Amino acid sequence: MSKQFDFTVVDKIIEQNGHDPRAIISILQEIQEHYHYIPREVFPRIAEKLGVSEAKAYSVATFYENFSLEPKGKYVIKVCDGTACHVRNSIPILERLRSELGLSASKKTTDDLNFTVETVSCLGACGLAPVITVNDVVHPAMTPDKASELIKTLREELELANT
Amino acid sequence: MQILKTRAELDSYREAAMSALEAQKRKLLVCAGTGCVAGGSLKIYERLSELMKEKGLPYSVELQLEAHDETVGLKRCGCHGFCEMGPLVRVEPQGWLYTKVKIEDCEEIIDKTIIGGELVERLAYRKNGQIYPRQEDIPFYKKQTRVVLEHCGHIDAESITEYIAVGGYSALEKALFDMTGDEIVAEIKASGLRGRGGAGFPAGIKWETVRKLQADQKYILCNGDEGDPGAFMDRSIMEGDPHRVIEGMLIAGVATGATEGYIYVRAEYPMAVNRLKNAINQAKEIGLLGKNILGSGFDFEIHINRGAGAFVCGEETALISSIEGERGFPRVRPPLTVERGLFGKPTVPNNVETYANVAQIINRGAAWFSSYGSPNNTGTKAFALTGNIENTGLIEVPMGTTLREIIYDIGGGCRGGAEFKAVQIGGPSGGCLTKEHLDLPLDFDSLKNVGAIIGSGGLVVMDEHTCMVEVARFFMNFTQNESCGKCVPCREGTKRMLEILERIVAGKGEESDIDTLSELADMIISTALCGLGKTAPNPVRSTLQYFRDEYVAHVNGVCPTGRCKSLIKITIDPELCRGCSKCSRVCPVGAISGKIKEPFVIDQSKCIKCEACVNSCPFHAIKEG
Numbered sequence: 001m002s003k004q005f006d007f008t009v010v011d012k013i014i015e016q017n018g019h020d021p022r023a024i025i026s027i028l029q030e031i032q033e034h035y036h037y038i039p040r041e042v043f044p045r046i047a048e049k050l051g052v053s054e055a056k057a058y059s060v061a062t063f064y065e066n067f068s069l070e071p072k073g074k075y076v077i078k079v080c081d082g083t084a085c086h087v088r089n090s091i092p093i094l095e096r097l098r099s100e101l102g103l104s105a106s107k108k109t110t111d112d113l114n115f116t117v118e119t120v121s122c123l124g125a126c127g128l129a130p131v132i133t134v135n136d137v138v139h140p141a142m143t144p145d146k147a148s149e150l151i152k153t154l155r156e157e158l159e160l161a162n163t
Numbered sequence: 164m165q166i167l168k169t170r171a172e173l174d175s176y177r178e179a180a181m182s183a184l185e186a187q188k189r190k191l192l193v194c195a196g197t198g199c200v201a202g203g204s205l206k207i208y209e210r211l212s213e214l215m216k217e218k219g220l221p222y223s224v225e226l227q228l229e230a231h232d233e234t235v236g237l238k239r240c241g242c243h244g245f246c247e248m249g250p251l252v253r254v255e256p257q258g259w260l261y262t263k264v265k266i267e268d269c270e271e272i273i274d275k276t277i278i279g280g281e282l283v284e285r286l287a288y289r290k291n292g293q294i295y296p297r298q299e300d301i302p303f304y305k306k307q308t309r310v311v312l313e314h315c316g317h318i319d320a321e322s323i324t325e326y327i328a329v330g331g332y333s334a335l336e337k338a339l340f341d342m343t344g345d346e347i348v349a350e351i352k353a354s355g356l357r358g359r360g361g362a363g364f365p366a367g368i369k370w371e372t373v374r375k376l377q378a379d380q381k382y383i384l385c386n387g388d389e390g391d392p393g394a395f396m397d398r399s400i401m402e403g404d405p406h407r408v409i410e411g412m413l414i415a416g417v418a419t420g421a422t423e424g425y426i427y428v429r430a431e432y433p434m435a436v437n438r439l440k441n442a443i444n445q446a447k448e449i450g451l452l453g454k455n456i457l458g459s460g461f462d463f464e465i466h467i468n469r470g471a472g473a474f475v476c477g478e479e480t481a482l483i484s485s486i487e488g489e490r491g492f493p494r495v496r497p498p499l500t501v502e503r504g505l506f507g508k509p510t511v512p513n514n515v516e517t518y519a520n521v522a523q524i525i526n527r528g529a530a531w532f533s534s535y536g537s538p539n540n541t542g543t544k545a546f547a548l549t550g551n552i553e554n555t556g557l558i559e560v561p562m563g564t565t566l567r568e569i570i571y572d573i574g575g576g577c578r579g580g581a582e583f584k585a586v587q588i589g590g591p592s593g594g595c596l597t598k599e600h601l602d603l604p605l606d607f608d609s610l611k612n613v614g615a616i617i618g619s620g621g622l623v624v625m626d627e628h629t630c631m632v633e634v635a636r637f638f639m640n641f642t643q644n645e646s647c648g649k650c651v652p653c654r655e656g657t658k659r660m661l662e663i664l665e666r667i668v669a670g671k672g673e674e675s676d677i678d679t680l681s682e683l684a685d686m687i688i689s690t691a692l693c694g695l696g697k698t699a700p701n702p703v704r705s706t707l708q709y710f711r712d713e714y715v716a717h718v719n720g721v722c723p724t725g726r727c728k729s730l731i732k733i734t735i736d737p738e739l740c741r742g743c744s745k746c747s748r749v750c751p752v753g754a755i756s757g758k759i760k761e762p763f764v765i766d767q768s769k770c771i772k773c774e775a776c777v778n779s780c781p782f783h784a785i786k787e788g
Contacts (some may be wrong), residue, residue, distance in 0.1 A: 022488040025471055029430075063490040063647075064471030066430050082392030083587060083623045084549035086637055121474065121641060122392035123431055126549035127198045127246025127556050136433065138201030 005041040009034050014049045021050040024060055028067055036076075037068045073109050073116035075154050078133045082122030085130040093130060094119060096144035100151045114158060115151075166450040169458045170336055173327075173451075179228045180328035187226070187236040189277060190255040194316060196242030196402055197395070197434055203266070204250035208239055210269040218273060226324045235277055238325075241403015243316035244557035245303055248288060253298060253316060260298035261286035290575075303554045306572045308535065310543045311519045312559045315403035320438055323445040326406040332451055334522035338414045339459040342525075347418035348374055351521070353529035355541035360386055360477075360514030361592065361618050361694070363607035372501040373419040373509045381421035382505040383412045386514040387428040387435065388482060390474040391590030392641065394621030396545040397515035399557050401428065401435035404519065405442035409452070409465060411518030414525060415511050416463045424463065425505065427482050429470040439467055474645035478694045479504075479512040481647065492649045493693035514619070516545055536562030540606035544617065550586075550624035551578045563604035566596055570624060581626035585709070589618025591638045591645075592698030594705030595631070614705050616698070630726035631710040632717050636664040638702040642695065653696030656687040660703060670729045672718040681707060728772045731787050737762035739784035746776035746785060 013030045017023040027046065032038050038061055047054040061067045079085075079094040097103070097117050101110055109116040125131045128140030132147070139150065167173045193199075193208040215222040215235060222235040236255075243251045248262035254276055261272065261283065268286060275281045287296045295301045309315075319325045326332070338347050352367030373381055385408060389397040401408060412424045428436050443465050446452040454462045473491045475481045480494040483505050504510025520542060524532045533541040540562040546569065549555050553575030560569065570576065570583060577583050585595040588605075594615035596603065603609055610617050625634065643657040660683050663676045684700035684707075691697045707714060716723050722730040735746070735755075740762040747755040747763060754770045757763030765776070777785045 020488075022486075024488040025485065026469070029469060029471065059490055060488070064473050066470075066472035083590065083621070083637070084393045084555075086392075087550050087623060087625060087629060087634075120431065121390070121645075122394070123197075125197050125201055125246075126393055126395060126547060127249070128201055129549065129555070131201070138197070140198075140201050 005039065007042075007045055010042050010045055011049070014046065019049055019051075021052050024050060024052070024057065025064070028061055032067060037071045040069060070109065071113060073114050074158070075114060075134055076116045076118070078118055078120040078123070080121075080123045080125070080129070080131045080133075081119045082126065082129075084122075084126035088129045090130040090142075092144045093132065093142050093147050096147045097132075097151065100148055115154075164445075164448045166448070167457060168450060170340055173332065173336060173457060176228075176449075177327050177330075177333070180226065180324045183226055183228050184325065184328040187223075187234055188256055190236040190238065190253075191272070191277070192238050192240045192253040192255065192316065194241075194243045194249060194251040194253075195239035195320060196246070196315075196399055197432075198242065198246035199249040199251055200434070202250045204252075204264075205239075206266060207250055207252065207264055207269060208237070210266050211237055211273065214269055214273045215277075218278075220273070220277065226319065226322055226328065228324070238319040239321060240318060241315035241320040242312075242399040242557055243298075244307075244312065244399070244559075245301070245554065246556040247554050251316075252286075257282075258297045258299060260288060260296075260301065262288050302575070303556065303558075303573055306560070306564075306568060307558055308543050308561050309559050310523060310535065311400065311407075311516055311545055312403070312557065314407065315399060315557075318404075320403050320405065321441055323406060323442065323449060323451075326404075330526070331406055331522075332410055334525035335410050335413050335417075335451070336457070337525055338417045339457060339461060344374055344418045344420065347414065347525065350529050351418070351524060354524045354532040355529075355539065356517065356520055356524060356532065357540070357607060358513055359516035359520075359544065359619070361589070361616065363617065366513055366517055369501050369511050369513065370415060370418050372499075373421070373511050376502065376509040378509050380423070380506070380508045381419055382508055382510040383415045383419070383421045383424040384479070384483070384486075384500075384505055384510050384512045385412055385424065385426040385518055386477065386479060386482060386512060387426055387432070388470050388477040389432075389515070389619055390429060390477045390645075391592070391619050391621045393547060393549050393587070393623040394590060394619045395547045396557060396620050398432050398435050400515050400519050400545070401432070402438050405435075405438045406446070407519045407522060408439070408515055409442055409446055411521035412465060413451070413456075413463055414521050415513070415518065417461055419509075419511055421509075421511065422462045422464070424465040425468060425486055426465060427468045427470060427476070427486060429476075430472055436467060436469055443467070473647070474641075475647045475693070475695050481693065482512075483510070490647075492647055493695070495692065516620075537604065537606060540608060544605070544620055546620045546622045548574050548622050548624070550622075551581065551626040551629070552576070552624040553578055560605075562606040563609075565602050565604055567601040569605070569622065570601070574624065577624065577626040581628065583624070584627050584629055585625045585631065587623040587625065587634065587638075587702070588621070589616040589698075589701075590621045591641050592616060592694070592701055593618045593621075594701045595625075595634075595709060597709045614701070614708060616701070628724055628726065630668075630722055630724040631706045631713050632664070632722075633668055633726055635703045635706045636661070636668050639664050639699070642699040646695065646699070650690075650692035650696060652687045652690040653692065653699060656683055656691070657696070657699050659683055660687075660700065664703070667714065667717045668722075668727045668729065670717070670720055670727070672714075674715075674718055676718065677707070677711070677714050725787060731772060732767065733765055733770055733772060733774070733777065733785060733787050735763055735765060736784045736786060739782050741782055741784075743781065745779050745781065749775045749779045751775060 252261040357363040476491040481491040485491040545559045742760040
């Protein structure tokens with residue numbers, strides 16, 4: 001698999017960060033922005049180009065919650081479970097989304113790679129609690145029913161895109 | 164953009180900017196904070212712009228030095244604070260605030276307000292039948308004192324020209340040309356400014372230490388990793404007045420001899436990152452960042468680092484590890500950050516709100532600053548007011564304002580008239596305050612005395628329907644997730660505390676669990692490595708102190724608020740049940756059975772407490788309790 005991996009993007013990102021091992025977090029962030037996750041193939045490359053061990057690169061990537069080594073769905077839905085959203089009942093929204101999509105706490109992405117549902121500790125939009133984001137667009141004052149509606153709309157969008 | 168090479172050039176630029184801003188009589192300030200943007204404020208901004216174009220009104224979206232006085236200023240500004248009522252549009256010169264503005268309202272705003280100078284009454288804030296057209300008269304704002312947030316909602320958040328027009332960078336000028344480093348440090352010390360990030364350590368002492376140390380490189384570090392759930396003060400400042408943060412950091416650089424600054428912003432704040440980047444670029448272009456600033460010989464540059472989703476990085480040593488490209492592990496202190504911080508060099512670590520106070524202190528003096536608040540707790544504090552409160556939003560009050568004033572006068576009391584139960588202050592590191600603390604002045608010292616901390620300033624209001632044991636479980640779940648795993652007390656201790664709390668809310672707790680929780684809390688507080696671990700048990704400790712009866716009730720099988728699902732029992736009242744079978748048909752797990760026209764019963768071993776039956780019963784015969 002790694003033989004076919006095209007390192008052009010990764011190399012360019014490393015280059016732009018001046019091959020600086022201190023910039024490893026920015027490098028990983030930019031790789032993730034491009035691929036929507038961090039493909040495992042990149043670790044030996046990062047290690048080699050930055051002059052650090054593979055273990056070091058991997059340890060940084062796995063420490064931070066934002067990095068994902070698994071591919072994510074086209075729509076990444078984040079349910080805020082910060083304090084303000086929690087006291088305004090964010091959990092029933094999460095439960096509804098998971099049941100609509102057949103997901104759970106351990107299975108976060110649908111098999112067709114269309115949807116990912118995860119929680120986030122606080123988006124800082126507490127005034128609009130409870131909130132969820134779909135690909136970083138904030139949807140304020142959510143309810144379980146509004147969440148179901150939203151999934152319906154997103155599915156329609158997907159269908160439109162496929163026709 | 165011209166490059167300002169001397170103090171005189173900045174002064175004349177400011178004069179031109181000021182007169183351009185003054186000439187701009189009519190202004191529409193559309194809130195472009197995260198809250199209102201989520202409510203669609205950017206579309207409103209675009210619509211207003213389109214309409215003015217269509218109607219041939221001269222308007223400008225960016226302050227031009229040669230503006231004409233007929234021009235209407237249309238601006239995207241920082242958070243007005245009243246997020247509950249967003250999207251918000253402020254109208255000047257009248258000072259009106261339009262609330263819950265929709266796209267359809269834009270035409271009326273242009274026709275009636277901009278062209279006609281009249282109020283669109285239905286968009287004004289109303290309370291108890293009274294209309295409050297002017298922002299300053301709305302009860303939510305009336306009791307506030309806006310110092311740090313003075314520009315948020317009043318100027319274009321993306322324009323350096325506008326920041327300069329309202330006096331921006333004049334404190335930097337003063338620091339560069341009229342004061343020595345010692346004098347700056349002395350002024351900050353005299354003001355009594357304490358760090359707004361949580362611990363409340365005097366900023367001046369940090370600055371003094373770094374100033375005195377000899378080193379080839381020193382750093383100014385700005386902590387914008389505002390991770391406490393329910394807090395968004397720093398985000399609003401970074402988004403609404405980014406130049407103020409930069410100016411504060413520059414002054415810290417002048418005072419301590421540091422020439423490089425780092426701002427660490429959490430990844431969940433993309434808009435704050437963009438506004439800061441934009442502001443840094445503008446400052447570079449105009450010559451307020453870079454080499455030989457205003458010909459003073461002082462160099463300074465600022466880098467932005469984005470966090471990657473680790474709460475522990477709000478702790479300064481972990482934050483430093485993260486900037487250095489390591490796992491965000493905290494370090495053992497000493498050595499102190501001021502002595503050996505970023506890349507092993509002397510470093511000033513302060514948070515966003517702290518830096519945002521600096522320019523005003525330099526401009527107006529320490530005495531002015533300490534006229535707010537109480538001795539040893541000077542200045543103002545921004546709070547994010549959220550939870551079950553009528554008016555959610557961002558507020559700023561003098562230190563020492565009472566909880567009662569904040570909850571009732573500014574916040575408008577609990578939502579839907581519910582009874583106030585507690586407020587969680589300081590997020591997962593803080594504690595709760597109850598009715599008995601309503602008249603307690605909120606400041607660093609008095610909160611410490613009652614087992615809470617001001618933290619970064621998140622205030623989450625909870626009403627009578629909130630279960631405090633569940634709240635404690637929620638926070639412990641949060642800190643357990645965020646524990647970095649470096650030290651045993653935090654990694655293992657929070658895990659055990661969480662297990663116990665989960666057991667209690669699931670109705671499987673025992674009397675002895677309560678004592679074990681206290682014991683574990685004391686152990687973790689006294690032995691954990693960093694601030695995260697040392698404060699993680701605080702929510703449990705304070706809920707145990709004030710709501711012990713709720714813990715005891717749970718252990719005895721009752722959740723007093725009925726919020727803990729495992730502890731409620733759904734039953735059918737045989738007196739009221741007519742045996743229609745509706746409930747048994749909606750039950751997803753087949754837990755309800757019975758004969759038609761005879762009372763039905765619920766099999767408690769199967770019931771999942773989904774409440775479907777409760778809502779389906781036409782006779783209100785199904786009860787929870």
